[in-house]
Amino acid sequence: xxxxxxxxxxxxxxxxxxxxxxxxxxxxxxxxxxxxxxxxxxxxxxxxxxxxxxxxxxxxxxxxxxxxxxxxxxxxxxxxxxxxxxxxxxxxxxxxxxxxxxxxxxxxxxxxxxxxxxxxxxxxxxxxxxxxxxxxxxxxxxxxxxxxxxxxxxxxxxxxxxxxxxxxxxxxxxxxxxxxxxxxxxxxxxxxxxxxxxxxxxxxxxxxxxxxxxxxxxxxxxxxxxxxxxxxxxxxxxxxxxxxxxxxxxxxxxxxxxxxxxxxxxxxxxxxxxxxxxxxxxxxxxxxxxxxxxxxxxxxxxxxxxxxxxxxxxxxxxxxxxxxxxxxxxxxxxxxxxxxxxxxxxxxxxxxxxxxxxxxxxxxxxxxxxxxxxxxxxxxxxxxxxxxxxxxxxxxxxxxxxxxxxxxxxxxxxxxxxxxxxxxxxxxxxxxxxxxxxxxxxxxxxxxxxxxxxxxxxxxxxxxxxxxxxxxxxxxxxxxxxxxxxxxxxxxxxxxxxxxxxxxxxxxxxxxxxxxxxxxxxxxxx
Amino acid sequence: xxxxxxxxxxxxxxxxxxxxxxxxxxxxxxxxxxxxxxxxxxxxxxxxxxxxxxxxxxxxxxxxxxxxxxxxxxxxxxxxxxxxxxxxxxxxxxxxxxxxxxxxxxxxxxxxxxxxxxxxxxxxxxxxxxxxxxxxxxxxxxxxxxxxxxxxxxxxxxxxxxxxxxxxxxxxxxxxxxxxxxxxxxxxxxxxxxxxxxxxxxxxxxxxxxxxxxxxxxxxxxxxxxxxxxxxxxxxxxxxxxxxxxxxxxxxxxxxxxxxxxxxxxxxxxxxxxxxxxxxxxxxxxxxxxxxxxxxxxxxxxxxxxxxxxxxxxxxxxxxxxxxxxxxxxxxxxxxxxxxxxxxxxx
Ligand code: SF4
Ligand code: SF4
Numbered sequence: 001x002x003x004x005x006x007x008x009x010x011x012x013x014x015x016x017x018x019x020x021x022x023x024x025x026x027x028x029x030x031x032x033x034x035x036x037x038x039x040x041x042x043x044x045x046x047x048x049x050x051x052x053x054x055x056x057x058x059x060x061x062x063x064x065x066x067x068x069x070x071x072x073x074x075x076x077x078x079x080x081x082x083x084x085x086x087x088x089x090x091x092x093x094x095x096x097x098x099x100x101x102x103x104x105x106x107x108x109x110x111x112x113x114x115x116x117x118x119x120x121x122x123x124x125x126x127x128x129x130x131x132x133x134x135x136x137x138x139x140x141x142x143x144x145x146x147x148x149x150x151x152x153x154x155x156x157x158x159x160x161x162x163x164x165x166x167x168x169x170x171x172x173x174x175x176x177x178x179x180x181x182x183x184x185x186x187x188x189x190x191x192x193x194x195x196x197x198x199x200x201x202x203x204x205x206x207x208x209x210x211x212x213x214x215x216x217x218x219x220x221x222x223x224x225x226x227x228x229x230x231x232x233x234x235x236x237x238x239x240x241x242x243x244x245x246x247x248x249x250x251x252x253x254x255x256x257x258x259x260x261x262x263x264x265x266x267x268x269x270x271x272x273x274x275x276x277x278x279x280x281x282x283x284x285x286x287x288x289x290x291x292x293x294x295x296x297x298x299x300x301x302x303x304x305x306x307x308x309x310x311x312x313x314x315x316x317x318x319x320x321x322x323x324x325x326x327x328x329x330x331x332x333x334x335x336x337x338x339x340x341x342x343x344x345x346x347x348x349x350x351x352x353x354x355x356x357x358x359x360x361x362x363x364x365x366x367x368x369x370x371x372x373x374x375x376x377x378x379x380x381x382x383x384x385x386x387x388x389x390x391x392x393x394x395x396x397x398x399x400x401x402x403x404x405x406x407x408x409x410x411x412x413x414x415x416x417x418x419x420x421x422x423x424x425x426x427x428x429x430x431x432x433x434x435x436x437x438x439x440x441x442x443x444x445x446x447x448x449x450x451x452x453x454x455x456x457x458x459x460x461x462x463x464x465x466x467x468x469x470x471x472x473x474x475x476x477x478x479x480x481x482x483x484x485x486x487x488x489x490x491x492x493x494x495x496x497x498x499x500x501x502x503x504x505x506x507x508x509x510x511x512x513x514x515x516x517x518x519x520x521x522x523x524x525x526x
Numbered sequence: 527x528x529x530x531x532x533x534x535x536x537x538x539x540x541x542x543x544x545x546x547x548x549x550x551x552x553x554x555x556x557x558x559x560x561x562x563x564x565x566x567x568x569x570x571x572x573x574x575x576x577x578x579x580x581x582x583x584x585x586x587x588x589x590x591x592x593x594x595x596x597x598x599x600x601x602x603x604x605x606x607x608x609x610x611x612x613x614x615x616x617x618x619x620x621x622x623x624x625x626x627x628x629x630x631x632x633x634x635x636x637x638x639x640x641x642x643x644x645x646x647x648x649x650x651x652x653x654x655x656x657x658x659x660x661x662x663x664x665x666x667x668x669x670x671x672x673x674x675x676x677x678x679x680x681x682x683x684x685x686x687x688x689x690x691x692x693x694x695x696x697x698x699x700x701x702x703x704x705x706x707x708x709x710x711x712x713x714x715x716x717x718x719x720x721x722x723x724x725x726x727x728x729x730x731x732x733x734x735x736x737x738x739x740x741x742x743x744x745x746x747x748x749x750x751x752x753x754x755x756x757x758x759x760x761x762x763x764x765x766x767x768x769x770x771x772x773x774x775x776x777x778x779x780x781x782x783x784x785x786x787x788x789x790x791x792x793x794x795x796x797x798x799x800x801x802x803x804x805x806x807x808x809x810x811x812x813x814x815x816x817x818x819x820x821x822x823x824x825x826x827x828x829x830x831x832x833x834x835x836x837x838x839x840x841x842x843x844x845x846x847x848x849x850x851x852x853x854x855x856x857x858x859x860x861x862x863x864x865x866x867x868x869x870x871x872x873x
C-alpha cells in the first residue's frame with residue numbers, strides 16, 4: 001500500500017525559532033587531520049557497552065574491529081586509522097553529567113593503513129536480507145541523527161511486522177545544524193544507494209524522504225538523485241519548517257498520517273524511520289565493505305571564526321575540530337553538543353567526537369545566555385499549546401516538583417520526547433525539561449528498587465517455602481517410619497527387642513526413684 | 527577551554543511574564559480611554575489609587591514572606607490585578623473602599639494562597655465581590671454616560687468627591703449618579719414593564735446601553751489584540767459569549783417582552799471585559815482546550831442566570847469565581863488525548 005498525499009498531515013504544537021542555518025549551510029571545511037591520539041569511548045550508542053577485543057600495545061589497522069558487543073542491542077567500534085593501543089581506561093566522555101567512561105586510547109601512526117575488509121556486496125538484492133543486517137551490524141552503524149540507536153536492530157523488525165513505509169529523515173529541524181543538509185546537497189547519490197539497500201532489507205512498499213522546506217538545495221539534489229536512480233515509490237516530500245519536525249514520531253505523523261503508539265515503536269505501525277546520514281553509512285558498509293569510522297559534524301555559532309561542516313574521524317578531540325573551523329572567536333561563551341533545543345552544554349572541549357555528535361555549537365553569550373531565575377508557573381498553558389506529544393507540561397511540572405512520580409506517570413511522563421518546546425515558550429522561564437528528566441531518572445531508579453525489592457521478597461518467600469516444604473517432608477517421613485513401625489508392632493505382637501529395652505528402662509527408673517526416696521528419708525531424719 | 531554549563535534549551539527565550547502582563551495592560555488602554563471619556567476622571571483616579579496600593583501591598587507582603595521583591599513587582603501581575611479591579615469600580619467610589627479592595631485582592635486572595643500562580647480565585651473579582659457585598663449602595667452608584675450627564679464634574683471636583691470632600695454645593699449624590707443600565711433594566715422589569723416600554727428610555731443605544739456599548743467595543747479591540755499576540759486563546763472568550771448569547775437568546779425567543787435582547791447582555795455591563803480580560807486570567811482559569819470551552823461556556827450561562835434571576839444586577843464576577851472553583855475538576859476530566867493514544871478523538 002502506498003501513502004496518499006504524503007506530508008499532508010500535521011503534528012500538534014511545536015515552535016518556530018530563527019533557524020540560523022545560514023551560518024554554516026553548504027560550507028564544507030574538509031576532513032579533520034588525524035591527531036596523534038584518538039580516544040574511543042566503548043559506549044557511543046544506545047544499548048550494551050562494547051567490550052574491547054584488543055590488548056594494550058597491540059597494533060591495529062584502519063577499519064579493524066577493536067570492540068564488539070555480545071548483546072543484541074549494541075554496536076561494535078572500529079579503529080578509525082592505523083596505530084597502537086596505548087591504554088584502555090576511563091576517560092572523560094561527552095555526557096551531560098560530565099562522566100568518565102571506559103575508552104580505548106589509540107596512538108595513531110600516520111600511515112592510515114587499512115586492515116582487511118569484508119567484500120563489497122554490489123549485488124545485495126540476490127542475498128538474504130539477514131546477511132545484509134549482519135553487515136550493517138558489523139559496520140557499527142547507529143542512528144547518526146543524534147540518538148545513536150543501533151541501525152541493525154532498527155531494521156530487524158521481525159516477520160510479524162510487515163513494513164509499509166520506510167521514512168528517511170532529512171528534516172534536520174534543530175536550528176544551526178546543517179550536516180545532513182550538506183550531505184544531501186553533495187552526496188545525494190550515496191544517500192539514495194543506502195535507501196535502495198534499506199528498502200530491500202526491510203521489504204517496504206514505499207520510501208518517503210522528509211526534508212524541511214528551508215533546505216531547497218537539498219530537496220532539489222535529492223529529487224534529482226531519486227529520479228536518476230530509477231527507484232519507484234520513492235518520494236522526496238517537502239515538509240514545513242517547524243521544530244521538532246525531525247522528531248521520529250512527528251515526521252512519521254506528518255508524512256504518513258500514522259501515530260506511533262504511546263510506549264510503542266514505529267515498526268508496530270508498519271514504519272521504519274532512518275536518518276539520511278545513517279542511510280549513507282549503510283551504503284559504505286554494503287557497497288564498499290567499510291565500517292563507520294567518521295561522520296560529518298557541524299561546527300557553528302558566533303563563537304567560532306569559520307563555521308562550517310567537517311568530516312571528523314571518531315575519537316578526535318572537539319578542541320581539534322574547532323581549531324579546524326578557525327578556532328574560537330572572542331565571543332565564545334558556551335560549548336553545546338547537538339542543537340540548541342535538545343543538545344547539552346559541555347564544561348570542557350577535551351572530549352572525543354563520537355557517533356552521535358552531529359553538531360558543536362560554540363555559542364556567544366547572546367546566543368546562549370545564562371538562564372534567568374524561574375518565576376512561578378502562571379498556568380498560561382503555553383507549554384501545553386507547544387507540546388508535540390500533546391501532554392500537559394504544567395501538570396507534569398507540578399507533580400515532578402512535588403516528587404509525585406505516580407502522578408507524573410499518570411500524566412504520561414514517558415511520552416515526553418524532551419524536545420524542549422515547553423521550556424522554550426514558558427513565560428516564567430521554568431526549566432521544565434530538566435524536571436521531566438529528573439522525574440524520569442527518579443522513576444527508573446524507583447522501579448529498579450521496586451524490582452529489586454520484589455526479587456528479594458520473592459527469593460525470601462521461596463526460601464521460606466522451601467524450608468517449610470523440607471520440614472513438612474521430614475515430618476512426613478518420620479510419621480511414615482513411625483506408622484510403619486507401629487504397624488509392624490501391631491502385626492508381630494510384642495517386639496521382643498523393644499520390650500526388653502522398655503523393661504530395662506523401667507528398672508532403671510524404678511531404681512532411681514527408690515534411691516531418691518532413700519536420700520529424702522535420710523535428709524528428713526537427720 | 528572550560529565553559530559554563532546549564533540545561534537546554536539554549537537561547538534568549540521569547541516570552542516572559544512581564545511581557546505578557548505588559549501586553550494585557552496595553553490592550554486595556556483603549557477601553558480605559560473610553561471609560562474616562564464617558565464616565566469622567568474618576569476612572570483614572572481609581573486606577574492610580576489601586577495601582578499604588580497594589581504595588582505597596584505586594585512589596586510589603588513579599589518582604590514579610592522574605593521573597594525577592596523586585597522580580598515580582600516588575601512582573602506587572604499586581605498592576606494588572608489593580609487595574610482590572612479599578613475599572614470595575616464606580617467612578618466616584620470613596621478612596622478607602624478602593625484601597626480596601628486592592629489590599630484584599632493582593633494580600634488575602636493572592637498571597638495567602640501562595641502568591642502568583644497559586645491563587646485559585648481571580649483576585650480582582652474576589653475583591654469586587656467583597657466590596658459589592660459589603661457596600662452595596664456605594665458599589666452600585668454609577669455615573670450616567672457623558673451624553674446623558676447634566677452635571678459633569680471637573681477633575682478637581684471628582685478628586686474631592688472621591689477623597690471625601692463632598693460634592694459641589696448645588697449638587698446631591700442623587701442628582702449626579704444613576705443606576706447602571708443592568709440595574710435599571712432589572713428594576714423596571716420588576717415593575718412589570720415590557721422591554722419595548724423600557725427601551726424608550728434615552729439610556730439605551732444601538733445595541734446596548736449608551737456609552738457602555740462603546741466601552742465594550744474598545745475593550746473588544748483590546749481583546750482582539752491579545753488574541754493576535756497569542757496572550758490568550760480564542761476558547762474562553764468565544765465560549766463565554768456563546769454561552770451568554772445562547773441562553774439569553776433562547777429565552778428572548780420565547781418571551782421577547784420580558785427578556786432583554788441578547789445583544790443587550792453582551793454590550794451592557796462587564797461582559798466583554800470579563801470575556802477577554804478576566805475569565806482568561808490563566809492562573810485561575812481552566813487550561814486544557816476543551817476545558818477552556820466548557821469553563822467559558824458555563825461562565826456565560828451563569829452570567830445570564832444570575833442577571834435574570836439572581837440577587838445582583840451584574841454577574842460576571844460571581845460567575846467567574848464560581849467557575850474558578852470548578853476549573854481544577856474541569857481540567858482533570860478534559861485532559862487532551864496524548865500523542866499515540868488511540869480510541870479517543872483527535873482534539
Ligand atoms: S508555560 Fe510555564 S507558566 Fe505557562 S503553564 Fe506552562 S509551565 Fe506554567
Ligand atoms: S519536552 Fe516533553 S513536555 Fe515539553 S514540549 Fe517536549 S514532549 Fe512536551
